[in-house]
Amino acid sequence: MSARILLNPAREKSLLRRHPWVFSKAIQKVIGKPMNGETIDIYDSRGNWIAKGAWSPNSQIRVRVWSFDQEESIDREFFLRRISQAQATRIKPISDGGLTGYRLIAGESDYLPGITIDVYNNIISCQLLSSGAEFHRFTIIDVLKELYPDYAIYDRSDVDVRKKEGLELHKGWLHNELDSTETEIIEHGLSIKVDVEKGHKTGFYLDQRDSRVAAGRYAKDKSILNCFSYTGTFSLHCANAGARSVDNVDVSQTALDLAKQNHQLNNLDDGRVCFIKEDVFKLLRQYREQGKTYDMIILDPPKFAESKAQLKGACRGYKDINLLAMQLLNPGGILLTFSCSGLMEASLFQKIVADAALDAGREGKIIERLQQAADHPIALCYPEGYYLKGLICQVD
CATH class of the missing domain: 3.30.750.80 (RNA methyltransferase domain (HRMD) like)
Incomplete structure (x- = not known):
């Protein structure tokens, strides 16, 4: 018989709803000596079979479910x-x-x-x-x-x-x-360079594809500030849609160099687009002091919260950049703002942006909501799969 675990009483509820994780505190007993990654069976406290999954003795998520079908082999x-x-x-x-x-x-x-x-x-x-x-x-x-x-x-x-x-x-x-x-790669008619060795994640941010298209819908004839621009793909869509100007800001010169190559690849390096190596927080404050303004600002920062302990600091970071951005927007300007932190709930993110508007002395309304593209699905039984939240706001 394969190795198996027994759960503590009443700890099978999430599994019965097909959530795929078993945390260490849910486990009453381990029967056998499973190897790291080995497939084990999961039973409730009364000995009823529930699922089979991969054993991970070093993680707080002690088992990740492969299947809820007892007859299915993991092969x-x-x-x-x-x-x-x-x-x-x-x-x-x-x-x-x-x-x-x-x-x-x-x-x-x-x-x-x-x-x-x-x-x-x-x-x-x-x-x-x-x-x-x-x-x-x-x-x-x-x-x-x-x-x-x-x-x-x-x-x-x-x-x-x-x-x-x-x-x-x-x-x-x-x-x-x-x-x-x-x-x-080609994305909605635009060519984008990807380096699978040096690029972020597996090489590129595929999840923002729909958001980049959305940015293009609002870009025509606008002056745009693209913050945390990485390889400039929001800028590609904006320039291609007829933006008057796009300023790309990122702390990485390597990313900016690749962004410039992407614009050249698509014949969009025509003087309307510039690339600025600078810390976004610092530059936004500098632009505020200078009285510089834009018609549209894009905020696509890296993940601010990797754990619950970091969530409070992440809230401050999101509020800070959104407040600064709203102070730089012309009346009626468009703000595209995102959080890719899975721990940041959509309602909390909206509250943070609303608080930023209040402190900036601006009025704003959500005109579109965005999330990860369709090839990044969200299983109904796994709400944690919903991690990318985006708002398009008109700021008056």
Whole structure:
């Protein structure tokens, strides 16, 4: 008999709602000696079978569920089936956007906990972040080779969260090694350079695709400040839509250099766009003192809260940048503001932006809400999958 756990009384409720996590405090007893990442069975306190999942003795999330079907084996066919199903659900957004870059597997929301797989033109970039994903590493890669035989496969399992699972960090080619880790993707008619080795996440922020399109809808004839611009993809859509000017601000010169290349690639490096290496908080204060204003400002900061302990500080950071941005907007100006912190609830984020407007002495209204693109789905049983919140506000 395989290793198994018994839950404490009444701790099976979330599992019965198909939530895929079992925390350490929910476990009454471990029967057997499961290896890190091994598949175990989960029983309630009365001995009723509930699910099977991957054992992770080093993490507070002690088990991540693979399946709620007792007859389903966690084997090669399981991963082949799940990955094939995920690809099938993405056919429409890929076709509608003319995409050559998209998220293939979004972890728990595609019922594959701890697994992120992105496609960038001719390269598949993988992050295996949980003990269970690592345990089945060779099977997962073998399935990808079968389904995508002509693609190169790159491993970006270099994220610190692996340390919480007791895993080493990995990075490098896994299959069909290429001379370069750079490639180009197409997104709604625009070409974008991606480096799967050096880029953020698995190489790029695919989740903001719909938001970039939305920015373009408001950009015509406007002066725009694009904060935390990274490789300039919001700017690409704005310039392509007829913005009068776009100032891109980022602290990374490497990112700004790639942003400039992206504009040149799309014939948009025509004098309307500039690239400023500066700390956003510092520059916003400087512009306020100078009386500089814009018609539209985009705030797409990095994650401010990695844990609940950091949430209070994150709230201060979000309020600060939104307050400063509103002070720089012309009357009737457009603010696109985002939080990619999963711990930041949408209602709290809206309150922070509202408080920022109040302190800035401005009136504002939400004219559009944004979230992660369709290839980053949110499973109904896994609300944590909803992490990217965006507001388009008109500020008077």
